[in-house]
Amino acid sequence: MKKKDFLRKTAPQWYGHESAQRKRYLKSEEQELCQTFGPEWRSVISEAGQSS
Numbered sequence: 001m002k003k004k005d006f007l008r009k010t011a012p013q014w015y016g017h018e019s020a021q022r023k024r025y026l027k028s029e030e031q032e033l034c035q036t037f038g039p040e041w042r043s044v045i046s047e048a049g050q051s052s
Helices: 002-010 019-037 041-051
Strands: none
8 A cells, every 4th residue: 555655656747748758657657567566467456446
């Protein structure tokens, strides 16, 4: 649960015209989540959110 709060606090704010920068950031975040939680990281995170 702390990791989820950490991700919310560290995510940068986007103001508009940085779509390529945003895509690169999201891709790197997805790769990190995949390394941490495995290839099914979306379901792991959604299950963790539902159980809290």
